[in-house]
Amino acid sequence: MSSKVYFTDARARSGNNMRDKLTALFDAVGAAEVVAKKDLVAIKIHWGERGNLAYLPPPITAAIADKVRDAGGVPFITDTTTLYAGSRRNAPDNLMTAYSNGFSPSTIGAPAIIADGLFGDDYVKVDIDGCHFKECKIASGIYRAQALISLAHFKGHGGTGFGGTIKNIGMGCSAASGKQNQHSDVKPKISLKKCVGCGSCMKKCPTDAISFNEDHKAVIDRALCIGCAECTVTCRFEAIAVSWKSDLKLMMEKMAEYATAALKNKAGKCVFFNAIIKVSPDCDCFDFNDIPIVPDIGIVASKDPVAVDQAAVDLVNSAPGIAASALGDNYSSDDKFRALHKVDWRHQLDHAIKLGAGSRDYELINIDK
Ligand code: SF4
Numbered sequence: 325m326s327s328k329v330y331f332t333d334a335r336a337r338s339g340n341n342m343r344d345k346l347t348a349l350f351d352a353v354g355a356a357e358v359v360a361k362k363d364l365v366a367i368k369i370h371w372g373e374r375g376n377l378a379y380l381p382p383p384i385t386a387a388i389a390d391k392v393r394d395a396g397g398v399p400f401i402t403d404t405t406t407l408y409a410g411s412r413r414n415a416p417d418n419l420m421t422a423y424s425n426g427f428s429p430s431t432i433g434a435p436a437i438i439a440d441g442l443f444g445d446d447y448v449k450v451d452i453d454g455c456h457f458k459e460c461k462i463a464s465g466i467y468r469a470q471a472l473i474s475l476a477h478f479k480g481h482g483g484t485g486f487g488g489t490i491k492n493i494g495m496g497c498s499a500a501s502g503k504q505n506q507h508s509d510v511k512p513k514i515s516l517k518k519c520v521g522c523g524s525c526m527k528k529c530p531t532d533a534i535s536f537n538e539d540h541k542a543v544i545d546r547a548l549c550i551g552c553a554e555c556t557v558t559c560r561f562e563a564i565a566v567s568w569k570s571d572l573k574l575m576m577e578k579m580a581e582y583a584t585a586a587l588k589n590k591a592g593k594c595v596f597f598n599a600i601i602k603v604s605p606d607c608d609c610f611d612f613n614d615i616p617i618v619p620d621i622g623i624v625a626s627k628d629p630v631a632v633d634q635a636a637v638d639l640v641n642s643a644p645g646i647a648a649s650a651l652g653d654n655y656s657s658d659d660k661f662r663a664l665h666k667v668d669w670r671h672q673l674d675h676a677i678k679l680g681a682g683s684r685d686y687e688l689i690n691i692d693k
């Protein structure tokens with residue numbers, strides 16, 4: 325059976341601006357049905373790295389927060405700490421980035437909460453029968469919320485072809501070490517030059533694989549190391565480098581497993597939006613954004629996280645490409661993300677389907693007609 329995906333286009337006019345259209349989409353998809361009175365509702369967004377300007381404007385998120393409150397819920401906007409050393413690596417930096425990008429209680433009408441805590445290590449272990457993981461580290465602030473609304477900015481991504489709902493949930497609801505586990509299985513190495521001997525990594529290591537050498541520098545016993553990545557995300561001195569060595573197909577499968585785990589305790593309590601606006605070629609995690617690859621298209625919403633991504637890809641592929649963008653000579657391609665990043669994005673959706681997360685078959689319902 326095909327899943328229902330609701331769509332409103334990006335055309336706006338007086339009396340029916342994008343905020344009005346998003347509100348109508350919220351009603352059409354039945355988002356209020358997932359919110360019970362006094363539910364804490366996590367609105368999972370990406371408020372952009374500092375310097376990036378492609379992230380969704382705050383009033384879009386504010387419209388969702390208002391609707392959640394109207395439905396009787398208690399909304400909060402949320403994201404998790406990053407793996408890389410940018411402007412969102414820990415909770416204070418991440419919140420300051422949110423504020424400077426315009427996401428504050430006064431603009432949204434709801435607080436921002438960093439779901440995986442001060443250092444990205446506040447998570448709940450969720451059992452899953454995946455091919456790569458038997459347990460996933462889901463940010464506790466999202467896991468413990470009673471309902472989840474994913475509001476993803478749909479755009480390109482170098483590792484997964486595109487970044488939409490599965491990425492917003494899989495990578496975005498994961499604690500920092502879970503992000504490393506999704507990116508790579510490589511066991512970490514410690515730079516003796518950068519290590520200041522603080523001992524934080526040793527306290528976090530679950531297998532006592534780290535000890536000090538005679539110079540009071542941390543070293544890893546590789547026979548004991550299980551590659552959990554807790555030390556990598558704990559070190560504040562960048563002495564333990566993040567490994568980005570990924571087989572992209574595996575990374576997409578792992579991301580789909582994390583998405584499934586993040587949704588595991590929320591059957592009937594989730595709705596997914598993809599805003600196909602300012603479709604930049606790369607992720608909002610970069611501190612810049614290139615021009616969009618297609619004109620603004622609109623917003624899709626569904627209770628099926630796979631169908632909503634498939635619908636968004638199809639809308640991008642059927643739109644006229646912009647030759648002056650990163651697409652260049654591939655501007656008329658009917659698979660724009662593959663042409664852009666040479667990545668077969670289907671792996672993330674097909675693996676999510678194997679895990680029972682949703683379907684690529686959908687019925688698109690245009691609410692503007
Ligand atoms: S956390 Fe970093 S600086 Fe501290 S001991 Fe471990 S490797 Fe060295």
Ligand code: SF4
Pocket residue numbers: 511512528529530531532533534544548549550551552553554555556
């Ligand atoms: S990756 Fe995990 S097991 Fe290996 S040294 Fe770091 S904390 Fe210990």
